[in-house]
Amino acid sequence: MARFQRMEEVDVTPDKVWQMIANADRWDEWLPGVSGISGVGMATAGASYPFQAGDQQGTATVTKFAPEKLLEVVTQVAGHKTLHHFALAPRMGGLLGLGGVNGTRVDYTMEYHADGGILGEFIAGGNPVDLIKIKNALSQLENLAERPNNTGALPPRKG
Numbered sequence: 261m262a263r264f265q266r267m268e269e270v271d272v273t274p275d276k277v278w279q280m281i282a283n284a285d286r287w288d289e290w291l292p293g294v295s296g297i298s299g300v301g302m303a304t305a306g307a308s309y310p311f312q313a314g315d316q317q318g319t320a321t322v323t324k325f326a327p328e329k330l331l332e333v334v335t336q337v338a339g340h341k342t343l344h345h346f347a348l349a350p351r352m353g354g355l356l357g358l359g360g361v362n363g364t365r366v367d368y369t370m371e372y373h374a375d376g377g378i379l380g381e382f383i384a385g386g387n388p389v390d391l392i393k394i395k396n397a398l399s400q401l402e403n404l405a406e407r408p409n410n411t412g413a414l415p416p417r418k419g
Contacts, residue, residue, distance in 0.1 A: 261371050262371065262372055262373070264369070264387075264391055265367070266368050266398055267366065267367050267368075268366045268401070268402055269351060269363055269364070269365055270363055270364045270365075270366055270405050272364065272405050272406055273350070273361050273363070274348045274349070274364045277348055277401070280404050281331050283303070284297060285299070285300055285301060287309075287320065288311065289400065291320075291333070291335075293313050293318070293335060293393075294311045294335060295311060295313065296311055296312030297310070297311040297320070303325065303331065304322065304325065307321070307322050308320065308321040308322075313337040318335055320335045321335075323343075324345075329347065329349075330345075331345075332346070340372065342371070342372040343369075343371045345367075345369040345371075347366075348365070348367075349367075350363075350364060364405075366401065368394050370393070
C-alpha cells in the first residue's frame with residue numbers, strides 16, 4: 261500500500277480546525293481529488309457523499325469520526341479507493357505547556373493500493389506528486405482554519 265504522511269501545526273484551537281475538516285461542504289476547498297460537493301453539511305460517521313473528480317463521479321465515505329480528534333474518509337473513483345486519515349491534537353503553549361491550548365497539530369495520512377503489485381507499491385511510495393498533494397491540502401486547510409471569524413460555514417452564495 262502506498263502511504264504518505266505529513267504533519268502541520270495550525271495556529272487555531274482544535275474546535276476551529278474541526279469545523280473545517282468535518283464540514284463536507286468544505287472538502288472541495290482542500291481535500292485532494294474532491295470537487296463539486298455541496299449541500300451535505302457536517303459529516304457523520306458512516307455517511308457517503310457524492311462528488312466530482314474531473315469528468316467522473318466519486319463517493320466519499322466517513323469511516324471513522326471522533327469530534328475534534330479524528331476523521332477518516334475513504335474516497336472512491338472508478339474503483340480506486342484512497343484513505344484519508346486526519347488526527348488532531350491540541351498544541352499547548354507557554355513554558356511547559358502552561359499557557360493553555362494555542363494551536364492544533366494535524367496529522368494527515370493518505371493511503372491507496374497502487375496498480376502493479378509490489379513494484380507498483382514501491383514506485384507509488386516514492387511518488388512526489390502525492391507528497392505535494394498532502395502538503396498542499398494541509399496548507400490550504402491551515403489557511404482556511406486560520407481565517408478570522410472562521411465558523412466552518414460556507415459564505416452566502418451570490419445570486
